[in-house]
Amino acid sequence: MLNWSSDEEVDEMVEEEVDNIVEEIQYQCTHIEDPPLPVFRRVHINRDREGGHLRLWNDYFSENPTYNQILNGVPYFKQRRDATGRLGLSALQKCTTAIRMLVYGCAADPVDEYLRLAETTAHKCLEQFVDGVITLFGDEYLRRPTAEDLQRLLNIGEHRGFPGMVGCIDCMP
CATH class of the missing domain: 1.10.1220 (Arc Repressor Mutant)
Incomplete structure (x- = not known):
């Protein structure tokens, strides 16, 4: 049987034992080897993003676009100057507005934030775009x-x- 002379000795022994246990746990935790993580290799596919942008620009928005039916077939999409001589919205802004509204099914407000045109103008772009598609492509596709x-x-x-x-x-x- 153990004989303890004071509470201080007991406290010291308990504290020493706890310290030993904590040190052992810390040692075990720091010396565990983590299994190696699997290496995932992504296959790189060169999608030629720059070329995609260039084709899009050349096909629809350049000085001589390949597919210029909407831009040339609908007078609304021509960029004009206002009474003060300031350039109005570009054909790119007008067409992009209509296309975004059609594709995303969104109202005019979200395109206002991105393309900087009023709600009524966005609606007008959409109407003119749809009318242009019907006029230009209706006989063949509609x-x-x-x-x-x-x-x-x-x-x-x-x-x-x-x-x-x-x-x-x-x-x-």
């Missing part, structure tokens, strides 16, 4: 489908598991 078009669409639908469906999600005529 026409009623021919019998051959319908058969081709039915074949595609059947191949994809939607027999009898032509452009409607509930398969109703």
Whole structure:
């Protein structure tokens, strides 16, 4: 049986034992080897972003665009000067406004923050863009489908598991 002479001795012994335990735990924690992390290698695909931008610019917004139907076919998209001689909105701003509103389904406010044009102007850009698409491309792309078009669409639908469906999600005529 142990014989303790004072509480101080007991406190000292307990403190020493606790210190030893803590040191042992610290030693074990610092000498554990972490397993190596797996190395993931990403495959780099050169998408030629700069070339994509250049093609987009040349096709739609350069001095002589490849696809200039909207810019040249709709007078609204020409950049003009106002009564004070200051340049108005560029064709790029107007077309981008309409395209962003169509693509994102957003109101005019978000494009105002980015492209700096008023809500009414954004709506006008959208209207002019849509009217221009209908006028310029309606006969070719917005026409009623021919019998051959319908058969081709039915074949595609059947191949994809939607027999009898032509452009409607509930398969109703």
